[in-house]
Amino acid sequence: MTTRVLQGRMLSTAGWLDGELHLDDNGRIAAIDGRLAGAGEPARYLLPGFIDLHVHGGGGVDIMQGGGAVSHVGRTHARFGTTSLLATTMTAPRTELERVLAALGQHSAMRATGSARVLGVHLEGPYINPGKLGAQPDDAVAAVMAEIDYYRSLAPLKVLTLAPEIAGHHEVIRRLSADGIRVQIGHSLGSYEDGVAALQQGASGFTHLFNAMTGLHHRAPGMVGAALAHAEYAELIPDLLHVHPGAMHAALRAIPRLYCVTDSTAAAGMPDGEYQLGSHTVTKCMGGVRLADGTLAGSTLTMDQALRNLVQIGLPLAQASNRLSLYPADYLGVTDRGRLEAGAWADIVVMDPQLAVQQVFVEGECLELANA
Incomplete structure (x- = not known):
């Protein structure tokens, strides 16, 4: 199985992490690899x-x-x-x-x-x-x-x-x-x-x-x-x-x-x-x-x-x-959406430091925002 990787400051169920979020081929989050977030402003945020x-x-x-x-x-x-x-x-x-x-x-x-x-x-x-x-x-x-x-x-x-x-x-x-x-x-x-x-x-x-x-x-x-x-x-x-x-x-x-x-x-x-x-x-x-x-x-x-x-x-x-x-x-009562953790659906919003949307993933699909 191949995985795609997103990098940034992630709001995971364990709190803010700086690192990588891995997506599998089935539209799910395969793994989160990160460390506790630093004090500086990130290049981008990964939010549920x-x-x-x-x-x-x-x-x-x-x-x-x-x-x-x-x-x-x-x-x-x-x-x-x-x-x-x-x-x-x-x-x-x-x-x-x-x-x-x-x-x-x-x-x-x-x-x-x-x-x-x-x-x-x-x-x-x-x-x-x-x-x-x-x-x-x-x-x-x-x-x-x-x-x-x-x-x-x-x-x-x-x-x-x-x-x-x-x-x-x-x-x-x-x-x-x-x-x-x-x-x-x-x-x-x-x-x-x-x-x-x-x-x-x-x-x-x-x-x-x-x-x-x-x-x-x-x-x-x-x-x-x-x-x-x-x-x-x-x-x-x-x-x-x-x-x-x-x-x-x-x-x-x-x-x-x-x-x-x-x-x-x-x-x-x-x-x-x-x-x-x-x-x-x-x-x-x-x-x-x-x-x-x-x-x-x-x-x-x-x-x-x-x-x-x-x-x-x-x-x-x-x-x-x-x-x-x-x-x-x-x-x-939905337990596999609304959160970034392994096994959850890869529903992700990528935002810049001003909280403008950069990318959106729905069940692992990266949307074409310009043509939506």
């Missing part, structure tokens, strides 16, 4: 590939378009260091969700050349509170297990966002959690007590923390308070638009394994203009994506920029990297 658990689109394409949209989105985000992701749906009528999930089930079985690996689906809605839609279309319904089981037969469902205060949703949380699906609290008008109860029933995270949920007040802590007081995991959008850096620091201090997502739309990696987000038309302008009434509607964020933003607000690079790779992998 980013894992984005909330992706609606990119490169002008929306996941809800179905067909081959997911491959195009996967290639777009791979340019920015995302080596695996969850294709994320929007709230929509059942017939539309059936169509999209059937397409995602077909296209997630195999990884397209030059694309990030699609690990499965994040079903964001339709089981949300119609009074807290955010940028979701007005097609919210109460969850029914028979319907969810049908959706699961169409595509690998890994994460489901719901509002726990809706009648019947506690039983759904218990059932899905017992089956290993990560149930997240989001798009909710529920109270602090509703959030605590949902966590006790098996809910495991919070969708885009702070956004589209009841906020923190010292006499009514809300869903944000439940997350800050009790959550082990939650997702956060670090585009510096959705959440103020001060609130980010509060969450980083309170939630041990807070991880970051892009909540990216078709506008990610594209110029200013109009794009689709489910049934909505959204506008990219001044670094954000909004509905006509000004509501934030997903983001244009990419994971390499998320890393730079975290470092900019004061996180050490290793901690920032863990929140984009190790923690989301652990959240899904």
Whole structure:
């Protein structure tokens, strides 16, 4: 078996090492040969590939378009260091969700050349509170297990966002959690007590923390308070638009394994203009994506920029990297991604000292970034 060798400062599971990372012919890391990193600035960093658990689109394409949209989105985000992701749906009528999930089930079985690996689906809605839609279309319904089981037969469902205060949703949380699906609290008008109860029933995270949920007040802590007081995991959008850096620091201090997502739309990696987000038309302008009434509607964020933003607000690079790779992998129970160690998939982001992407490897494939 032949091996390829990458050299640089590596964020391994043993910490920062200077040395060589060996890739085998099967897309795995064969070995790591390094010494404890020195004090000087390296020529380049080797980081675990980013894992984005909330992706609606990119490169002008929306996941809800179905067909081959997911491959195009996967290639777009791979340019920015995302080596695996969850294709994320929007709230929509059942017939539309059936169509999209059937397409995602077909296209997630195999990884397209030059694309990030699609690990499965994040079903964001339709089981949300119609009074807290955010940028979701007005097609919210109460969850029914028979319907969810049908959706699961169409595509690998890994994460489901719901509002726990809706009648019947506690039983759904218990059932899905017992089956290993990560149930997240989001798009909710529920109270602090509703959030605590949902966590006790098996809910495991919070969708885009702070956004589209009841906020923190010292006499009514809300869903944000439940997350800050009790959550082990939650997702956060670090585009510096959705959440103020001060609130980010509060969450980083309170939630041990807070991880970051892009909540990216078709506008990610594209110029200013109009794009689709489910049934909505959204506008990219001044670094954000909004509905006509000004509501934030997903983001244009990419994971390499998320890393730079975290470092900019004061996180050490290793901690920032863990929140984009190790923690989301652990959240899904994936043990061979999100880390640099022998036997893991060779999902690697090579970055210069300014944290600009130089190379991306997905399962050992070195991507052609200029042509992505």
